[in-house]
Amino acid sequence: MRVPLPQRQRGAAAAVVEIDVDQGSTFGIIADILIPGRGEPVVNGALVVKDSTIDWVGSKDDIPDTYSSLRFSRVPVLMPGMWDVHTHFSGTDIVSQGPGDSYKMFLPGTATLIGAVTVDDLRATLMAGFTSVRELGGYAGDVAPAVDKGVIVGPHVYSSMSVLSITGGHGDQHDVPLQTVLGFSASGSEIALCDGVDECIKTVRQVIRRGAKVIKICSTGGVLSLNDQPEDSQFSPAELKAVVDEAARSGRVVAAHAIGKNGIMAALDAGVRSIEHGVYLDEEVAAAMKEKNVTLVPTRHIIEGLATNGGDMPPVMRVKFDRVLQISRDSYKLAIKLGVKIALGTDTYSSDRKHPISHGTNAKELYWACEAGMTPIQAIEMATANGPETLGSQARKSGQLKVGFDADLIAISHNPLDDIEVLTKPKNITHVWKGGKLYKSL
Numbered sequence: 001m002r003v004p005l006p007q008r009q010r011g012a013a014a015a016v017v018e019i020d021v022d023q024g025s026t027f028g029i030i031a032d033i034l035i036p037g038r039g040e041p042v043v044n045g046a047l048v049v050k051d052s053t054i055d056w057v058g059s060k061d062d063i064p065d066t067y068s069s070l071r072f073s074r075v076p077v078l079m080p081g082m083w084d085v086h087t088h089f090s091g092t093d094i095v096s097q098g099p100g101d102s103y104k105m106f107l108p109g110t111a112t113l114i115g116a117v118t119v120d121d122l123r124a125t126l127m128a129g130f131t132s133v134r135e136l137g138g139y140a141g142d143v144a145p146a147v148d149k150g151v152i153v154g155p156h157v158y159s160s161m162s163v164l165s166i167t168g169g170h171g172d173q174h175d176v177p178l179q180t181v182l183g184f185s186a187s188g189s190e191i192a193l194c195d196g197v198d199e200c201i202k203t204v205r206q207v208i209r210r211g212a213k214v215i216k217i218c219s220t221g222g223v224l225s226l227n228d229q230p231e232d233s234q235f236s237p238a239e240l241k242a243v244v245d246e247a248a249r250s251g252r253v254v255a256a257h258a259i260g261k262n263g264i265m266a267a268l269d270a271g272v273r274s275i276e277h278g279v280y281l282d283e284e285v286a287a288a289m290k291e292k293n294v295t296l297v298p299t300r301h302i303i304e305g306l307a308t309n310g311g312d313m314p315p316v317m318r319v320k321f322d323r324v325l326q327i328s329r330d331s332y333k334l335a336i337k338l339g340v341k342i343a344l345g346t347d348t349y350s351s352d353r354k355h356p357i358s359h360g361t362n363a364k365e366l367y368w369a370c371e372a373g374m375t376p377i378q379a380i381e382m383a384t385a386n387g388p389e390t391l392g393s394q395a396r397k398s399g400q401l402k403v404g405f406d407a408d409l410i411a412i413s414h415n416p417l418d419d420i421e422v423l424t425k426p427k428n429i430t431h432v433w434k435g436g437k438l439y440k441s442l
């Protein structure tokens with residue numbers, strides 16, 4: 001199969017033709033603007049893909065003679081495929097209607113239905129320009145082997161499988177009998193309740209056994225849970241440390257859902273790699289994060305999405321949400337101002353394409369980042385190069401246009417450095433390559 005790309009101009013060093021997508025081949029792309037993910041954009045840039053990785057990248061004028069017989073295509077803008085490092089593939093709004101309807105997740109057959117729905121959610125995510133996702137609780141991790149085999153079209157999936165939570169904590173389901181939740185937890189689900197150091201260690205081993213590439217814990221309560229408060233600290237310091245240490249023994253890092261300040265600081269003390277949400281971030285938290293090189297994953301997309309579309313939120317959650325909304329906006333701006341490292345994470349969870357937080361809308365996070373003070377180039381680094389750093393050694397070399405990195409690339413019809421919202425419309429993402437293979441061509 002051959003897929004045409006724009007042929008507006010001829011490169012100096014090589015003929016500009018259409019791309020041969022029968023992979024295993026070597027091909028080149030010339031871009032009016034090449035955005036490397038980290039570092040300065042290159043006007044009239046060029047890149048060569050060999051098999052699944054980037055073989056060469058630089059200025060069009062410097063294309064080595066070795067590639068003189070190579071076929072080059074031309075696109076307006078080329079950048080790395082994006083990363084969303086906080087997603088949940090749980091079929092929400094199709095399988096269940098979210099909070100208040102959560103009993104459905106425990107019914108026989110539901111996991112199969114979620115898996116089926118997740119197939120299209122993964123496709124929508126890839127078509128939106130996201131070539132990698134970190135899933136912090138959900139079912140994409142169970143589906144990932146089929147993605148890896150090429151049976152299902154989707155991004156690279158790095159899943160935590162389950163969410164580690166204390167009994168009664170943010171990851172528990174407070175309106176379902178505990179024995180039901182414990183049975184669900186033990187059967188391999190997105191919930192993993194554990195209490196005490198020994199159970200925490202065993203649960204880390206169990207989720208890694210299931211395929212977890214990262215460990216997710218809740219070191220505070222949450223907004224979208226019934227009977228706890230986002231300011232509550234959850235897990236003792238000894239439990240948090242046990243989780244981080246056990247994960248590290250298998251080369252995994254830990255992502256902490258952390259909203260209240262005490263729980264953020266406890267997670268940082270224990271050695272987590274990323275702080276998810278980080279609502280009560282202040283100067284002290286920012287300094288500790290910078291010192292420990294911990295990444296903030298602010299999930300503005302869900303917060304701003306619920307701010308405008310949270311009408312069906314149960315009142316108990318609404319009260320909590322209203323309390324943290326402005327605090328989260330202010331602390332996000334502070335984090336940007338103080339130079340805390342930030343990776344794009346949205347908390348995207350909805351399988352209803354009409355929902356504002358549907359899978360495929362992930363790039364909205366870049367818009368919110370620029371609203372809060374980032375430049376477009378900073379927002380793109382957040383969405384690309386910073387993503388893999390939330391996974392430690394488990395991440396593939398991806399997120400940058402660099403030699404030896406995976407050829408995870410997107411071509412864009414307009415320049416996102418002029419208008420970041422270009423990235424929020426999947427129709428502007430004209431081409432998506434994952435591992436050198438072309439998955440989308442408009």
Ligand SMILES: [Zn+2]
Pocket residue numbers: 086087088136347
């Ligand atoms: Zn989440």
